[in-house]
Amino acid sequence: MENFLYTLIIPVILFFTFVFTGLFGNKFKPAVSGIICTASVLISAVISYWTAYQYYFIHGKVNGVYQIINVYKFEWLKFNETLSIDLGILLDPISVMMMVVITTVSLMVHIYSIGYMKGDSGYSRYFSFLSLFTFAMLGLVLSVNIFMTYMFWELVGISSYLLIGHYYNKPSAVSASKKAFIVTRFADLGFLIGILLLSAFAGTFDFNELTNPDGNAILQSASVTFMGLSAITWALILIFIGCAGKSAMFPLHIWLPDAMEGPTPVSALIHAATMVVAGVYLIARLFPLYVFTSPAALEVVAHVGAFTSLFAAIIACTQTDIKRVLAFSTISQIGYMMVSLGVSGYGAEEGLGYMASMFHLFTHAMFKALLFLGAGSIIHAIHTNEIYTMGNLRKYMPVTHITFLIACLAIAGIPPLSGFFSKDEILVAVIEKNIFLFGVQYLVAGITAFYMFRLYFSVFWNKDKKYEHDPHESPNVMLFVLIFLAACSALAGLIPFSQFVSSNGVPFSTQIHMNIAIPTIGIAVAGIILAFVLYKKESVSPDKIKNSLGLLYRSAYRKFYIDEVYIFVTKKIIFNLISVPVAWFDRHVVDNTMNGIAYTTNFVSEKIKYMQSGQLQQYAFIMVAGMILIFLLTLYLIIV
Amino acid sequence: MSETVFYILSGFILVFSILTVTSRKILRTAVYLLFVLLGTCGIYFAMDFNFLAAVQLTVYAGGIVVIIIFSIMLTSDLQDKLEAVQFRKIFFSLLAVLIGAVVCISTILNHNFPQVTDKVLDSSMRTIGLRLLSYNEGGFVLPFEIISILLLAAIIGSIMIAKRADSK
């Protein structure tokens, strides 16, 4: 078997780049650190393509089944015979796929940022954090051990925090970064408890053991029950809470729209293509565990995913900030992936949902990165996020226009662009299992097309708006990235994905299901036409519809008041009912006790300090007297 | 050691000890201390610790007392008498000391010390040298080394303390 040890270079080089540019970034020109980071990402991208080629086409398959390869494993902390935290690299179809996605998108974002961030004061800091993020994300997907995943999971969270707060002199960015960090951290608590529960019952942290369908972990774990569900189900639901935090599932989605305060390439990399799908990835990683021990947890995954995708899609229709529309669209698409995982079974054809989810993750990474980078290009040109202040930009920015259109068509699911294929697989997988969820997802497909083209028409068509200066097309590095990603988004769907990824490693083949594909295209086209009528021709004023929908529109515009609910719960209930009394107790009882002790000590010492005369012989006399006293006392005790 | 020798030596020691702590001529106190040390040295000789007696003679009597006399000459006027001690102070000190001495001596006299007769003391120079540099059981090489470092530190510290603050 091929020795894949060179894959170690892929994350490690980025780590060293981070340390180097982070420590010495101010020693040389900003452009140099940009080039260093881009070069190292380029190296890891090339190595991961080589690894993918080696894995998928040459060495990965044994008897037609993709193997799980532990490239490198190093025992780090050992708790007992079976339980240990290891560090290492694990290759299997989804980790290799994720590795390719991450390095590709990261490379594109690095190149794009060279143009986008030019002249920014934190240029070199920005690049070093991008490297840190890419390192952490690669570590997350390549980990051999669920605890290693957890560590990198937190590292991803902290680098996301750092990058959202890049413009740290802007209060909204600071509060957005804090919000993102606190919400995901809160969810990670669930993840941690889930890991501990899981390890307590399964007796291992190791992915090879945990996900082996015939292994001990799966056989042993169904015994203990708590509140009607087995302990393992609780563990998996808790882990899903962690995933929901990272992947912005309802009701932990509130941080993602705010996270758009960060630089746009960061949004493309972290909050669209890679980090937010970490939750999907983790569930896929633990998928055998979910399927065999706890269908109930999978049900939860599916329903939360479906609800979130509908919910976010409706909100996306009403937002006016271009990045927020894309953020809600991301949430909605991740919901798709969750649903698809949730309805999947284990096996080749039964695992269609699993494959479709990973497929959609792959294509989504491409077209959503493209959308964000296109949005970044627009913002770069006219310095605003509000879509109502944009219009007729196709005249000024032809390349951005075309690539953005491709991405919109891809996400709307128009053949032969990539989104069509992956979405079709998802819908096929869902209809086999649950017709109700299918209905929801079908509706969401239409809404998706509608809001994307609402965005598209408002930005690129309509009348000219007044701009401060004439919008101009972005620099060539950025355009190159847009074109490259547009090509990926257009062509990624043609990859026979089921040949590479399936839940049990056995390749299978799929074909387009016409009876589902045609209605799906239909509803997408209907959404586009509706958007065309409302926002291009303006024959029917959107405002009229807005007014007629009234309450629904307003509440969707305010994101269904979820943020307000959070504020209410934290500020009114937790702060007032719990924190205020606790603070009172701390200030009055705890503090006063301490102050009292200090005061008493001070008082007493003030009184007795005059006993210190400074006369050496007096001290000696007292010492001798005390010594004799102790002598006598001891003697007395001995005699008695 | 005969009892006579012991009593002579200890009488000598005690008398000069008392003189050391009561004499009001400061140079004389140092000389009395020298006599006490010489008496102690005689006791060591009588107990067959010849090497220790030699050390006592050279280091204590030869070294320390000389330093002390030297410093007395630096700091005191030799003609002056020390001022008399207050009666109160003498009384209380004497009381504490007498009680302490009585308690200790009565404890000592009442304690039953084991009689060791079957083992012979070997305090030849050769044994002492071997023991001092041995790191096996009964060897003292570690304290020996530590003492040497302590002496070095004391030399440096004394120089630092005693040198004039303004001299560079």
Added chain:
Amino acid sequence: MESGVSIQHFMVLSTLMFFIGVYGFLTRKNLITILLSVELILNSVNINFVAFNKFLYPENLGGHFFAMFVIAVAATEVSVAIAIIISLYRKLKMIDVENVNEMKY
């Protein structure tokens, strides 16, 4: 053993010497005479060590070595103490212990 002198004899001697030293320590004012009293105390301890060695543990030389180390420590102590006394004398032009009372409250 050649005589009727027992360990008690030596211990009584050293106890007396010790308390004479303590008396000196308590009553003397001049720092150098206090130092001399301390030397008396150390010496009495040495006699004790040696007597223990001689009468209780003649097979090893622990007491003997301890006495030696005490002598070495006494030497260091005297050298440092005299350095302190000399620098004090430079500052105060006198070496009475009652005037050295800076270290109080």
